[in-house]
Amino acid sequence: MLVPVLLLVSDGGQRPSVVSPVHSGELIVLTRNGAACHFEDASGQYSGLETDMINEFARQYGYRVRWIELNNVDQLVSQLVQQQAHIMAADLDLSAADQRVLRAGPAYLPQAQVMIYNTDSTQPKNFSDLLGKRLAVVAGTQHIDALNSARAHLPGLRWIAVSTAWEEQLLDSLSHGEFDAVLVDSASFALARHLYPNLDIAFTVGEEAPLAWQFPKNTSPILWSQVQQFFKTIEQNGELDRWVERYYGYVDQLEDTDISGFLERMRTTLPKFRPIFYHAQIASGIDWRLLAAISYQESHWDPYATSPTGVRGMMMMTTDTADKMGVTDRLDAKQSILGGAMYLSELMALQPVRLEDPDRVWMALAAYNQGQGHVEDARVLAQHRHLNADAWCDVKQTLPLLSGNLHLYGVKHGYCRGGEAVIFVESIRTYYDILKKYEKPYTPSLEPLDLPGSGN
Incomplete structure (x- = not known):
């Protein structure tokens, strides 16, 4: 939960500095609302690269976190200079003047x-x-x-x-x-x-200016040492790379023309099928916007889409998958979307319990594209290469290897077009991100949904 914004004392007085988290157990963090910092995701949880890193840091050292969201750079800097917080994690490069009154932690993300x-x-x-x-x-x-x-x-x-x-x-x-x-x-x-x-x-x-957390000049030596050790650890164990991939790893997948076409179809085509996606969310428990992103990647929301390999419909289902999910007409938009949603739900349930979201979702999407067996093979290859088989950012490196004979030794399911699965997942991530910005989450009500007729 966010606490009320701290306000400066109007009469020019100075508030007492916050107690070190080493003594109080509470880590007070200044941030801002934004995709890289602190935002509420589709599940109602706060996410963002800064948020994930702060939460893990606090977990490792036994702190509870109190977040303070502020509206501009001056407020953030002023609060930190006055020692009303311990850390500023706000995805900001500060001016030279502000840098002189604060202390930057370890750099973690290069940028220009x-x-x-x-x-x-x-x-x-x-x-x-x-x-x-x-x-x-x-x-x-x-x-x-x-x-x-x-x-x-x-x-x-x-x-x-x-x-x-x-x-x-x-x-x-x-x-x-x-x-x-x-x-x-x-x-x-x-x-x-x-x-x-x-x-x-x-x-x-100019030159690159890497991002870093900011601290008061006289920050606690113990806290400072803990931060140094934390960043050293997450760089060595690959956790920092996995967090960066989670928020930045898919951003260059699509061309501008792909995005323009998607935005246009959001306006002209999606409204027709939105109630069906709502219905599929109720049935499967999967965010309707993710289902819509999958459907766009598969068929561009064309109920009659058919590929040369015989997959058909809004969710481009094979005959076998359609039979398994009880879909009798793959060209019926309602049947296709609901069948695809339930199939994805089954695939998500097949992922190891220890997988965390969103890695579990991305693995299930790769399985939707190439099959669960091939995803398991890619995870085995990841282990052999000393990568994290539970992290999508590592498994997406090994999936393309399944298309080369040199790497088939020791995998159970043989050849697959693993590179296609990576493109499939990364494209969906982009479409889903856009939908989350422009389309509201669906909250079911007691009113029945007005579903379009069959074949639409």
Whole structure:
């Protein structure tokens, strides 16, 4: 649960510093709402790269976490400088001025500063091309330093420093023509670019500036030592790579034209089938938006889709799978979606109990595409290569190996087109991410669903 935002004392007084978590057992963390930081996922749990790392750090050292979400960089920095929290984990590169009053922890994610433009207009090649243009940046970030440096050579360079929005909001405004360019972190753009097919990188600015947690200057030596050891451990055991893959590993899978087509069909085609996906969620317990993402990847929401290999319908089912799931007409949208949903539910139940979401979901999707036996083979290969057989980011490295004879020794199910399974899963992850942004979760009610007729 989030606690109320801490407010600064209005009369200029100074609150007492928070007690070290080493003594209190409570770790107070400043963050912001965003895809890489702290957001409520489809299951109602808080997720995000920063959230996962903080929660694991707290678990290892026996702390309970109290999160404080704030609205802008100035508030975050002010609270940390006044020692009203122990850590700031907010996916931010701070300005040089802020960095001087805080202490950065170990770097964990390299990123560059990138100038983003709307592809409906001419691509700027450098800062000179932005003279007289509407350029925006989040106030209090390292981007201000980069712009000040550029203005030393181009006195006419102007920009808007926005203190009431984050980079995600700036990208949305750019997409709608409210700005001509925005300067953001490459990691922020990587997470958002599939939502805005009309945005692209114009040019890179300055040097890489890796992300890191921030601390008060006089942070507890014990806490500081624990953080150093934590990052050393997660880098060595591969856990950091797995977290990064979970949130960033699929972002470059689709082309802009794929995204544009998907967004258009969300507007024109999806509404017709939305009640069927709702019904399938009730029956299977699987988020309707994930089922819709699978169906789009399979058939582009075409009930009559048929492949050269004979799979057919909205969920592109084989005859054997359709028979197993009681689907008598694969071209009936209702039967196909419900059958596919129940089949995926069965595959999710086949995954080892120790698998955690979302890895369990991605493994089940790979099995939906190539079969559970081949996924098990890929997991065996992962173990042989000293990878984590329970992590999708490692298993997706070994699935493509199943298409080569050199690697078939010791696997039970032989050849498969494992690379196709990886593309299948990663594409669905992107479509699902878009659907989660634009489509609301479905909460069943007592009112009956108005399902379209058969064959629609």
